[in-house]
Amino acid sequence: MSPAEWAVVALSLKVSLLAIALTLPLAFALAWVLARTRLPGRVLLDALVHLPLVLPPVVTGWLLLLAFGRNGPVGGWLEATFGISVMFRWTGAALAAGIMALPLMVRAIRLSLEAVDRRLEGVARTLGARPWWVFTTITLPLCLPGVLAATVLGLARSLGEFGATITFVSNIPGETRTLPLAIYTALQVPGGEQAVTRLALVSVALSLAALLASEWLTRRQRGRGSDGL
Numbered sequence: 001m002s003p004a005e006w007a008v009v010a011l012s013l014k015v016s017l018l019a020i021a022l023t024l025p026l027a028f029a030l031a032w033v034l035a036r037t038r039l040p041g042r043v044l045l046d047a048l049v050h051l052p053l054v055l056p057p058v059v060t061g062w063l064l065l066l067a068f069g070r071n072g073p074v075g076g077w078l079e080a081t082f083g084i085s086v087m088f089r090w091t092g093a094a095l096a097a098g099i100m101a102l103p104l105m106v107r108a109i110r111l112s113l114e115a116v117d118r119r120l121e122g123v124a125r126t127l128g129a130r131p132w133w134v135f136t137t138i139t140l141p142l143c144l145p146g147v148l149a150a151t152v153l154g155l156a157r158s159l160g161e162f163g164a165t166i167t168f169v170s171n172i173p174g175e176t177r178t179l180p181l182a183i184y185t186a187l188q189v190p191g192g193e194q195a196v197t198r199l200a201l202v203s204v205a206l207s208l209a210a211l212l213a214s215e216w217l218t219r220r221q222r223g224r225g226s227d228g229l
Helices: 003-036 042-049 057-068 073-082 090-115 118-126 131-159 163-169 179-187 193-228
Strands: none
Touching: 003 042, 003 090, 003 131, 003 179, 003 193, 042 090, 057 073, 057 090, 057 163, 090 131, 090 163, 118 131, 131 193, 163 179, 179 193
16 A cells, blocks of 8 residues: 555545534434424425435535535535635535435434333433433433444445545545545556555455444344343
């Protein structure tokens, strides 16, 4: 591995970690709404959350470009108000990766919330526990393995993001060129097969480790559920 290739790996991890840090609170909030409320339009919200799973990633990147571009409603406001722009920057790559990982994270967290025995929460409330105390001492610990599994799964998805990223923030060396984009670039260069092989092996290793960790956490959560029956 050359220093440039290690820099690509480091950038990919930085982008993915920021994507998960930004997406996790939103994913938990959306999962809570979908699992614990009966708000009007919940079915539509569910469909919108999972839309990136079925849309071509290029379309998702194009929509991000429309919204967060300098002339877009969100991007223009951010630049005019705070002087912040995510265009052609690694933060924009993190935004694209987070959007693509969001549906998988919401689904995993939603399933973990639905698996929590609501009777335990009800008993705690009848004993006088406040809602926030019930959440922090009962709900969150019981669904935590699912939240961690969603985090790891989202990290794996972020590491593999390509289409939305290249459409939204382009393929800039040292700024937005993550592992998938670096592999794509090396494929276009004569004699780049060795670099492709090295980067692909690193990508496979990182993704496989994340998937195995996610599966272990999911099995652990199921084991806890079985013990509680």
